[in-house]
Amino acid sequence: MLDITALTKEDAATCPVRSVLSKVTGKWQILIFLALEDESHRFGELKRTVGDITPRVLTENLKSLERDGFLTRTVHSGPPLAVSYELTEMGHSFIKVIKPVVFWAGDNFQSIDAARKKFAS
Amino acid sequence: MLDITALTKEDAATCPVRSVLSKVTGKWQILIFLALEDESHRFGELKRTVGDITPRVLTENLKSLERDGFLTRTVHSGPPLAVSYELTEMGHSFIKVIKPVVFWAGDNFQSIDAARKKFAS
DNA sequence: CAGAATCCGACATGATACTG
DNA sequence: CAGTATCATGTCGGATTCTG
Numbered sequence A, B: 001m002l003d004i005t006a007l008t009k010e011d012a013a014t015c016p017v018r019s020v021l022s023k024v025t026g027k028w029q030i031l032i033f034l035a036l037e038d039e040s041h042r043f044g045e046l047k048r049t050v051g052d053i054t055p056r057v058l059t060e061n062l063k064s065l066e067r068d069g070f071l072t073r074t075v076h077s078g079p080p081l082a083v084s085y086e087l088t089e090m091g092h093s094f095i096k097v098i099k100p101v102v103f104w105a106g107d108n109f110q111s112i113d114a115a116r117k118k119f120a121s
Numbered sequence C: 001c002a003g004a005a006t007c008c009g010a011c012a013t014g015a016t017a018c019t020g
Numbered sequence D: 001c002a003g004t005a006t007c008a009t010g011t012c013g014g015a016t017t018c019t020g
Helices: A016-021 A031-035 A043-050 A055-067 A089-120 B016-021 B029-036 B041-049 B057-065 B089-120
Strands: A071-076 A084-086 B073-077 B082-087
Touching: A031 A043, A031 A084, A031 A089, A043 A055, A043 A084, A055 A071, A055 B016, A055 B089, A071 B082, A084 A089, A089 B016, A089 B057, A089 B089, B016 B089, B029 B041, B029 B082, B029 B089, B041 B057, B041 B082, B057 B073, B082 B089
Parallel strands: none
Antiparallel strands: A071 A084, B073 B082
């Protein structure tokens, strides 16, 4: 088993596992990762692709991911002003381990739903 | 690419991916999973193993994981009263896909930390 | 176009005290 | 032992408005 004690009593800034998990614990990050998997996108494109996200929240998420080295932000001087976001090598590496979780979710949602219904009864 | 539109505009109750990710978005669930990976544990054991978690929060987490079929709760009539928690087959299946993420975190934390320092400058 | 500023509400967690 | 009950708080996301 992993050394659990090494993961406890630490905040997200210092605990490796929590630091990484925090990149997908939000409501939108996983969608951002998937949107950027194959190609870079501009701010507005991301906003449309991801869905109902507000610009403030999108900016916040992108800044967090950029800050931790998962993606890069590139400004193309306008006008019109354009800013593109692209996954880094680390971002691509991360998506490789997180996608199985996404697929697992698709494969097992029925079971989870069944468990919920059973538990309710 | 995955069909992102299928993942948007849905709450955690109906979106497969978010429903599953919500099992590790909390501060404690991953620790609970790892603690139960090799053997079942009683409430008090879990509390000590996981660390500074309060009984209220531990109960809440365990109930959520039980409700969705990741673990089972077994009452052994006392006295003394004993309640043991054990991963289900689905729980074990899930830990298989989530552990690579944990390992990835250990392998890449240095890079994340470096990116943070660089970004700050 | 790509954000920033401000205000607000919801939910997860923490602290403390109590119980079958 | 294994929880439950209350109260307090902090962070994340949502809505709205404004700007280089």
